Amino acid sequence: MQYYDANTFLYLNGKFVKASEASTDLYSQSLHYGYAVFEGIKSYHTHNGTRIFKAREHYERLKRSAELMHIPFPYEVDDLIRQTYKLLEKNNFKDAYIRPLVYCGPHMTLSPGAEVSILICAWEWGAYLGCTLQKACISSYQRPNPKSTHIEAKASGHYINSILATTEAKAKGFDEAILLDMNGHVAEASGANIFIEKNGKLYTPALGHILPGITRTTVIRLCKTLDIECIEKQITVDELKAADSAFFCGTAAEIAGIASIDETVFPSLWTETIGATIQRTYKALVLEKQNYEVII
Structure with a gap:
């Protein structure tokens, strides 16, 4: 499955950047140890426009997950919701799957680091388990x-x-x-x-x-x-x-x-x-x- 192309935008640390041009640190604690938290959210094309289902609940859970895992979370839920709607608009997505990810910076010890990044990406995606029983x-x-x-x-x-x-x-x-x-x-x-x-x-x-x-x-x-x-x-x-x-x-x-x-x-x-x-x-x-x- 192709998740992005040359025209796809993602949200990375406060900015909208092309997915094909984004980069991350190969010494990231998240890359080496799986030490990160994420969410899976969906938007739908409704008669009221594009609507993200249970956006607040998902971002509040993302915050709670970070707290439980001792990962810093210097972000405001309301702002993350706003940025997610902007991301959908920039990509012209309506029915989409949205993936916020809070990941850690370069840190090679088995203790919490202080540096974190936030990524929000999205792609058009049908039913994960399909339509059959x-x-x-x-x-x-x-x-x-x-x-x-x-x-x-x-x-x-x-x-x-x-x-x-x-x-x-x-x-x-x-x-x-x-x-x-x-x-x-x-x-x-x-x-x-x-x-x-x-x-x-x-x-x-x-x-x-x-x-x-x-x-x-x-x-x-x-x-x-x-x-x-x-x-x-x-x-x-x-x-x-x-x-x-x-x-x-x-x-x-x-x-x-x-x-x-x-x-x-x-x-x-x-x-x-x-x-x-x-x-x-x-x-x-x-x-x-x-x-x-x-x-x-």
Whole structure:
């Protein structure tokens, strides 16, 4: 996939520069140790113009991730939101994926550095998991132990775990991996949270071993709006495979239905599931086709 061309702009340390002309320090602590924090945000072409979905929530989480990882964050959230809209306008992007990244300067010790940079880039990108139902497998890789790192931070180095899990899944002929936590309970996919449906209710893994996704929170709030019972709890693999249906959710994935886990095919027709209802409602929300923002 081509992420930029000769005319693409990005935002780097307060300036808009051509992506093809931007550079970074090869002695960066982030490059050598994966010591950086980032976000994934989406904009949508709505009848109200180009709108960034949950921009404040994403930038507040970026700030919180930096604080948890002891990375300086000398930036104002309101200004970052303004600059992101300018970036979309300069590139004439409407439906886009936006990637802010706070990364560290040259520093070769295993202690926090004082020098940081901020990059915001964007590209036009469709649904990350595609439009078809996903075939998933239980990964042999676990999510990191919360005592080994701040699992709730969206830190660059954490995603080595995701790359390993996805690579394994695709090598086995699956679309996506589902990782368990240290206790063998369902945690999340490589880059998305997971919900299951059973007997007219939704269930999702409780916080503690997972990234607290912004889309996950949106789904839970939509359930309240739609009068759908949604329960946060520890979920076993047996409970997962005994579900009526299931779906992934995330900024990039949006709402993506799951066809099967390993060799277990979910019995419910996707179009008749709660997940499909959430999928349609979420799409209406991000496109501002209905005024759900007043409620959630």
